[in-house]
Amino acid sequence: xxxxxxxxxxxxxxxxxxxxxxxxxxxxxxxxxxxxxxxxxxxxxxxxxxxxxxxxxxxxxxxxxxxxxxxxxxxxxxxxxxxxxxxxxxxxxxxxxxxxxxxxxxxxxxxxxxxxxxxxxxxxxxxxxxxxxxxxxxxxxxxxxxxxxxxxxxxxxxxxxxxxxxxxxxxxxxxxxxxxxxxxxxxxxxxxxxxxxxxxxxxxxxxxxxxxxxxxxxxxxxxxxxxxxxxxxxxxxxxxxxxxxxxxxxxxxxxxxxxxxxxxxxxxxxxxxxxxxxxxxxxxxxxxxxxxxxxxxxxxxxxxxxxxxxxxxxxxxxxxxxxxxxxxxxxxxxxxxxxxxxxxxx
Amino acid sequence: xxxxxxxxxxxxxxxxxxxxxxxxxxxxxxxxxxxxxxxxxxxxxxxxxxxxxxxxxxxxxxxxxxxxxxxxxxxxxxxxxxxxxxxxxxxxxxxxxxxxxxxxxxxxxxxxxxxxxxxxxxxxxxxxxxxxxxxxxxxxxxxxxxxxxxxxxxxxxxxxxxxxxxxxxxxxxxxxxxxxxxxxxxxxxxxxxxxxxxxxxxxxxxxxxxxxxxxxxxxxxxxxxxxxxxxxxxxxxxxxxxxxxxxxxxxxxxxxxxxxxxxxxxxxxxxxxxxxxxxxxxxxxxxxxxxxxxxxxxxxxxxxxxxxxxxxxxxxxxxxxxxxxxxxxxxxxxxxxxxxxxxxxxxxxxxxxxxxxxxxxxxxxxxxxxxxxxxxxxxxxxxxxxxxxxxxxxxxxxxxxxxxxxxxxxxxxxxxxxxxxxxxxxxxxxxxxxxxxxxxxxxxxxxxxxxxxxxxxxxxxxxxxxxxxxxxxxxxxxxxxxxxxxxxxxxxxxxxxxxxxxxxxxxxxxxxxxxxxxxxxxxxxxxxx
Numbered sequence: 048x049x050x051x052x053x054x055x056x057x058x059x060x061x062x063x064x065x066x067x068x069x070x071x072x073x074x075x076x077x078x079x080x081x082x083x084x085x086x087x088x089x090x091x092x093x094x095x096x097x098x099x100x101x102x103x104x105x106x107x108x109x110x111x112x113x114x115x116x117x118x119x120x121x122x123x124x125x126x127x128x129x130x131x132x133x134x135x136x137x138x139x140x141x142x143x144x145x146x147x148x149x150x151x152x153x154x155x156x157x158x159x160x161x162x163x164x165x166x167x168x169x170x171x172x173x174x175x176x177x178x179x180x181x182x183x184x185x186x187x188x189x190x191x192x193x194x195x196x197x198x199x200x201x202x203x204x205x206x207x208x209x210x211x212x213x214x215x216x217x218x219x220x221x222x223x224x225x226x227x228x229x230x231x232x233x234x235x236x237x238x239x240x241x242x243x244x245x246x247x248x249x250x251x252x253x254x255x256x257x258x259x260x261x262x263x264x265x266x267x268x269x270x271x272x273x274x275x276x277x278x279x280x281x282x283x284x285x286x287x288x289x290x291x292x293x294x295x296x297x298x299x300x301x302x303x304x305x306x307x308x309x310x311x312x313x314x315x316x317x318x319x320x321x322x323x324x325x326x327x328x329x330x331x332x333x334x335x336x337x338x339x340x341x342x343x344x345x346x347x348x349x350x351x352x353x354x355x356x357x358x359x360x361x362x363x364x365x366x367x368x369x370x371x372x373x374x375x376x377x378x379x380x381x382x383x384x385x386x387x388x389x390x391x392x393x
Numbered sequence: 394x395x396x397x398x399x400x401x402x403x404x405x406x407x408x409x410x411x412x413x414x415x416x417x418x419x420x421x422x423x424x425x426x427x428x429x430x431x432x433x434x435x436x437x438x439x440x441x442x443x444x445x446x447x448x449x450x451x452x453x454x455x456x457x458x459x460x461x462x463x464x465x466x467x468x469x470x471x472x473x474x475x476x477x478x479x480x481x482x483x484x485x486x487x488x489x490x491x492x493x494x495x496x497x498x499x500x501x502x503x504x505x506x507x508x509x510x511x512x513x514x515x516x517x518x519x520x521x522x523x524x525x526x527x528x529x530x531x532x533x534x535x536x537x538x539x540x541x542x543x544x545x546x547x548x549x550x551x552x553x554x555x556x557x558x559x560x561x562x563x564x565x566x567x568x569x570x571x572x573x574x575x576x577x578x579x580x581x582x583x584x585x586x587x588x589x590x591x592x593x594x595x596x597x598x599x600x601x602x603x604x605x606x607x608x609x610x611x612x613x614x615x616x617x618x619x620x621x622x623x624x625x626x627x628x629x630x631x632x633x634x635x636x637x638x639x640x641x642x643x644x645x646x647x648x649x650x651x652x653x654x655x656x657x658x659x660x661x662x663x664x665x666x667x668x669x670x671x672x673x674x675x676x677x678x679x680x681x682x683x684x685x686x687x688x689x690x691x692x693x694x695x696x697x698x699x700x701x702x703x704x705x706x707x708x709x710x711x712x713x714x715x716x717x718x719x720x721x722x723x724x725x726x727x728x729x730x731x732x733x734x735x736x737x738x739x740x741x742x743x744x745x746x747x748x749x750x751x752x753x754x755x756x757x758x759x760x761x762x763x764x765x766x767x768x769x770x771x772x773x774x775x776x777x778x779x780x781x782x783x784x785x786x787x788x789x790x791x792x793x794x795x796x797x798x799x800x801x802x803x804x805x806x807x808x809x810x811x812x813x814x815x816x817x818x819x820x821x822x823x824x825x826x827x828x829x830x831x832x833x834x835x836x837x838x839x840x841x842x843x844x845x846x847x848x849x850x851x852x853x854x855x856x857x858x859x860x861x862x863x864x865x866x867x868x869x870x871x872x873x874x875x876x877x878x879x880x881x882x883x884x885x886x887x888x889x890x891x892x893x894x895x896x897x898x899x900x901x902x903x904x905x906x907x908x909x910x911x912x913x914x915x916x917x918x919x920x921x922x
Contacts, residue, residue: 255530258531259530259531260529260530260531261522261524261526261531264513264517264521264524264531265521265522267510267512267513267517268510268513268517268521270512271510271511271512271513272508272509272510272511274508275507275508275509275510276510277492278492278502278504278508279508279509279510279521279522279572280492280493280496280522281521281522338510338512338513339512
């Protein structure tokens with residue numbers, strides 16, 4: 048086969064078409080296009096919500112308010128990335144919130160005992176990955192429902208937290224506090240935390256893996272039609288186990304970032320956080336049936352959730368439960384829209 | 394085409410050895426299967442079957458349902474293990490454990506339901522799992538170029554960047570073939586590729602198949618459409634009941650002979666029922682069920698059908714001719730897209746099976762396991778299921794009354810073992826069928842739709858079920874009887890509607906129809922009727 052390794056040739060242009068129309072045609076035609084479309088919808092929603100906040104509330108337009116969306120939700124971004132892998136295969140991971148709690152408890156209790164921070168970090172990540180791998184193996188080899196397997200994983204992880212320590216353990220380790228308190232200064236008197244940098248790196252790596260590796264394309268293929276993927280000779284089993292391991296790793300990493308954010312380990316941390324992650328993934332345009340969605344969408348989904356939270360806290364008069372109500376309604380709208388669009392497609 | 398041989402040829406020993414010897418071609422086969430035997434618990438699905446595929450030939454695998462076609466394909470493509478026999482590819486003995494291994498040896502399969510990923514682009518579906526990579530990353534441009542090249546080789550004008558799911562099934566099927574070409578397949582297996590395509594799409598598919606054949610690919614083609622088989626194939630292998638009947642050059646085999654080989658004649662020896670088909674014109678003017686132009690797009694062309702009280706209407710035709718599809722429309726299991734239905738002269742719309750049951754229509758599905766018996770319930774529960782559903786859940790059938798009903802019907806139908814508390818999945822197929830019949834008879838239907846009620850059951854049980862159907866008709870019930878076995882349809886029916894290629898081609902009285910005349914109708918499509 049001859050592959051011309053020359054400079055990228057311009058894409059073939061169809062003459063007589065405006066840029067807008069051909070962009071629209073491209074969106075309608077290509078898969079990445081239809082995923083991109085969902086992500087664009089989420090992006091527009093984010094801008095609208097944020098714009099509304101800027102108009103309605105003084106100070107909402109400060110750049111640091113926007114950056115705080117990332118700062119306050121770095122752990123959720125990482126969780127949502129792992130969840131995206133699982134949901135793209137058509138699965139679900141209910142254990143991630145509990146794994147976040149377990150990670151904070153394991154980290155805090157080991158640091159309290161004087162373990163070295165890097166060792167603790169490695170161990171926490173290993174535990175999360177191993178738990179995810181085990182759940183993936185159960186899903187694939189025993190052909191169990193992901194819902195049930197990860198529900199069991201959730202109870203297991205949450206229970207283990209209590210076994211290790213019931214009361215909250217403060218984290219005083221130098222590396223952890225250092226990472227938590229030092230910030231990356233940005234121009235305009237703004238800043239980001241290191242946790243945000245880590246979360247954004249995770250997003251970038253995940254995007255590369257999903258779109259530019261055979262493993263990533265297999266993830267999408269499984270979500271599209273698992274049986275077909277098998278008959279096409281793809282490594283379905285290995286991939287399915289791997290996405291749960293990835294989600295477990297992301298949960299553990301999310302737990303570490305959360306422990307930086309909150310500087311304690313407690314068995315009651317992050318209750319229901321897996322549901323926030325799922326909500327973010329769905330609002331980010333990923334189909335719960337699998338096979339379609341972008342990891343960038345999940346990032347935007349987290350930011351949408353964060354913006355709603357900021358809006359309600361800026362208002363001051365509203366109960367914080369309105370956050371949940373708004374997210375619930377938004378989720379419903381997104382799922383209905385997805386159902387309508389996919390029905391038209393099939 | 395050579396003149397059809399006398400219809401009475403062969404009392405069981407066909408001329409296959411001669412045909413074999415005569416048609417040995419010069420090149421050696423790329424795939425040779427011989428003596429393939431596959432046993433499933435209690436059934437010998439394939440019994441010493443052979444198949445030869447030659448490069449540059451389209452080979453049709455023919456046979457009625459249950460003949461073993463798909464089992465043979467699955468043995469070839471590594472889905473099933475065979476218990477005896479050999480498979481050689483290019484003269485090298487092979488034993489494939491997985492579909493991937495068969496693909497590795499150059500055998501690609503395109504299944505009836507397209508096995509690709511609808512959410513991915515055409516390009517990705519072609520290169521998936523074999524994407525060109527550069528520095529650890531998938532090279533998208535090279536992928537697209539490769540897809541474009543393969544599509545170009547097949548002269549398919551298709552945007553490689555478009556999503557597969559947005560294309561019609563026919564195009565998806567062609568993409569599946571393109572994927573096979575991209576793997577440099579030596580053998581391409583097409584399992585019922587045309588079942589959901591229209592004429593233009595079939596022509597496009599055949600153009601691609603011919604292009605591949607001319608490149609030296611051996612194509613194994615399975616279809617129930619005789620016209621298509623005669624159009625595309627160079628050679629055919631006929632199977633029946635898991636055995637090899639014959640291998641022929643297509644040009645040397647008449648359609649009549651092919652149909653006879655597929656259907657077989659061993660049942661003509663079965664004793665005749667004591668039932669004389671009734672006179673043509675029924676006594677009552679208003680039929681119990683009248684269908685006018687009843688049809689469903691893609692399943693069955695608009696069809697007229699009258700079913701009178703006390704009469705058996707047979708539906709004859711090969712598998713895939715639309716027999717089951719028509720029956721399902723009559724029961725509301727699928728919705729008609731055209732035409733009208735009348736029950737006792739009253740227009741009705743059957744949107745659901747529930748509506749049909751309310752009209753006194755009962756349906757025994759051909760899919761006994763999937764749509765009939767509830768395997769984990771007892772015989773008693775299975776028998777009472779429909780009656781209970783009809784009464785509604787609030788009015789439970791009293792235990793004693795239920796027992797009496799069950800005992801009565803089990804005895805009448807001779808269900809064995811005669812134990813109402815046995816789990817139905819442990820019963821033989823014939824006895825399961827009897828339980829299903831009992832279930833519907835309890836609801837006292839006025840029209841009974843029987844789709845393949847005797848498939849896969851032994852001769853004795855068959856005769857019992859046939860006798861029962863006759864008796865029910867004599868008592869005034871209307872019956873629609875569907876069977877792949879023409880003899881059976883002929884023996885039992887007062888009128889026979891002949892179906893072919895999703896279309897009713899003839900409506901003949903049972904009293905004058907003969908096996909030969911019906912086979913002729915099926916083969917010719919009514920043109921010569």
